[in-house]
Amino acid sequence: MFSVFEGLKKVGLNPRNLSLIGVGILIGFALLLGGKAGVDATSTDKFCDQACHAHPDATQTWIKSTHFTTKSSVVTHCIECHLPAAGLGYYTEKARLGAQDIYGKTFKDLTKIDWQSKQSLEQARTFTYDSACIRCHANLFSAGLSKKGVDGHLHYQRSKDKMRCINCHQHAGHFRGKKAEEAQEETDTEEQDLDKSFPPNPQGFQSYAEPIPGSELKVRLVAIPGGSFLMGSPESEPFRRPDEGPGHRVKLSPFWMERTEVSWREYEVYLLQRGNRGRSRDNPTSETPDAVTGPTPPYGSPDQGWGRGSRPAITMTYHAATEYCEWLSAITGKKFRLPTEAEWEYAARAGTNSAYFFPGDPTQFTRQRWLNQLLGVKTAPLGEYAWYLEDSASKTHLAGGTKPNPWGLVNMLGNVREFCLDWYDPEAYAHLAESEVLDPRGPASGQEHVIRGGSYRSDAADLRCAARDHTRQDEWLLTDPQSPKSIWWYSDCADVGFRVVREYDEATPAAASRQTGSLRKH
């Protein structure tokens, strides 16, 4: 026995070392168990909700969602969506996100975090995981799945490298009201009501629906009565910019204006009918000199993954928008074009002369005032009429979610900014005659075109009826890798679209002096 101890001592395994090793093993076990306990303790719903007091509405909206209130009483817990399935990166993602959370809690002002933009698809992809969805929803073709679901899941299976579950099921975990629900289209009753107010055959000058030949769609056109208004804004208006003045009287002939922004559905008919299928992106100069040209296929997904349907079509260039109007005119036999800036502001104001077409002070709605940032931004009633910075979740929306202005036009403010016919000149108003102008068309030439109305990205200050904006051709084609750059699609602009206007009386002098502004040709 003794010799054994002597032998061990020789190797260095004396009682002191042995007890050190023993302590080491005990510490190892403690860390392991403690580590597991630590991981478990930071993965409970309570911990997510209360540890940092950071995202107040996450728990409440989860409780209202289909992942808490279920027919089966099964509750899906926070980490069951916000961490991958076990064995597929669970610990690495927990470490990564945990580190981000600790950093944010320590160094950031939690009240300044843009929670709404974290709801956007782009950001949500960084903290949700398909493996987590599939762990429970393993069968993508469950009994009673709708045809839409079947097509959607087949599409997902073919596009796994581009699509995530949340591309379509973005709000499955957190319920934020009917406005926020994905894949919601106008209900049948809404469509029927609209069909009543927009009949197919107008008797004289009234609102009606113009069918688009070669499709089942119709363009709903609101009859805008002729009249005069004061264009521009008073110097006292908050957030007024110099190009909005001086105010001047404008008289307009009657015209029809599209009730909504041109939707993806409508734009797709144009792409189908005029798109140059035979021409590849690789040789844009090889086209035959056709009288009629059409858009080339875009790079990637022009709808940014937000979906199409009645959402406004975006990323098309000014040139493409004017060509759309040419096409629509050709197939319907009626004169369609972009609105002039005057027509746009007249229609947006709808007989009012305040900052917005409803009573409201921009200083209360804007985020640009530090007081609002501290005390909170007022959103009603602006949010009922417009998709903008405060409520859009950084994307475009279906046409049916907002209230129309007093003349029945929807999303004049917000959703997407809208192309106008005029060249942009900051001094344009100053150059107009002192007396009332009839059907002005803007400057004879320019570099950029007017865009109006603000978008889903805009602050309330930029949603005022008088606010003027303009295209930025070079900036919006920055990422375009082609040479020459595309004349049909912007690579760096996802918040501009347009709506069409139909001229009422082709014999009016205004109609004869058309300017068709188009992209500088390369």
Added chain:
Amino acid sequence: MSDEGKLDLNRRTFIGAIAVAGAGAMLASCAKSYPPMTFVDVAPDGPPLKAGLIGCGQRGTGTALNFLKAGPNLKVVALADVLKDHLDSCRDELAKKAQVQVADDRCLIGFDAYKKLLESDVDIVLMATPPHFRPIHFDAAVEAKKHCFIEKPVAVDAPGVRAVLATGQKAASYNLCVVTGTQRRHDRAYQETYNRVSNGAIGKIVGASCRWNSSQLWYAPKKKEWSDMEAMIRDWVNWSWLSGDHIVEQHVHNLDTILWFTGMNPVKAVGVGGRARRVTGDQFDFFSVLFTYPNETRLASMCRQIDGCANEVSEYVVGTEGYTDCKSTIFDSTGKVVWKYQEAGSDPGKTKFNPYDQEHVDFVTAIRKNQPINEAEHVAHATLTAVMGRTAAYTGQEVTWDAMMDSKEHLGPTEYAMGPVPIKAVVPVPGNGADTAKHARS
């Protein structure tokens, strides 16, 4: 030792080594073995399995007879069809050839007869209607948790194909067996040939061709007492909305073989076609389509249904080290036969096991052994390939797989009843004639 001597020694060793290696390689190639295949001659016994047949025409009756021969304890207990005379003939055949009597109350007539059939206690559903109806019947059968035998093709348009892809996955999740009528996949000679090709016998695949050139099938001129719908169904093989046109209805067999041997779906297709002699309906009677697969592999496909022409039904797949006729033979790149299927008691290259029977033997074996086979995906993809070819020939345009898979073009009416059908016999004409006058020379 002198340097030269050393060299000599090295050369000898070198040559010797090469010789040994060469011999080894030769021996290896002669002895190259392929994984052995096992085939089932007859399905195992088990608890009785009852089948219902939807679509009691000639192929339907044949399907039921193939099924009944597959193994012991199999019954056909219900029939559904829209035409009473077809159902009656089928019933008589089953009684005569298989001694099977189907009760009166299990003989169901009408467009909705399939629903009643699915409510009954059948375990298995055999579907052999015109392919237009397949996606609807297949989905209903899977929702009713029945094992399915679905004849090819499985749809006539892209929405139908998508429905079948989804239903096939549903069936997999319910552990149901789905076998389809692409019987070459169950033909022993084809299977042994595929075994060799998939293990490298012809090297890397670089191209393929297939054709189904045969005489015209049949047609049924409209009788006065028939409604539009009845006339079209009695003449279904000549109406695009019912059959998909013959490239889909018949040539899908060959396109499926190419899918099987190459493992790929095409990326795009360009084609021609037309109608030379077909009598009724709105279909073409010849197609020639070039399919381009990934890696620039090309398939030259052709099909024709006209009397008095050179006929051939074949598939060829070409590789870097030889080619195959898919059905029994491997050739080296000079055309010399390297291997041919041999079966005891049968001519070289042939199997005595009828593949139409074999597919049901495999079907029933899979059900009884609880090892489900699911063939929905490959027949759906082969069907879409054929639809792609048809679309390319009808329109004259290049059609991509992605565009075809997403296509919403639906063939046929949306309601089914004996009566008028809002479809006229308009034969497609490719391209457009808008500029024809420009080409005139004076």
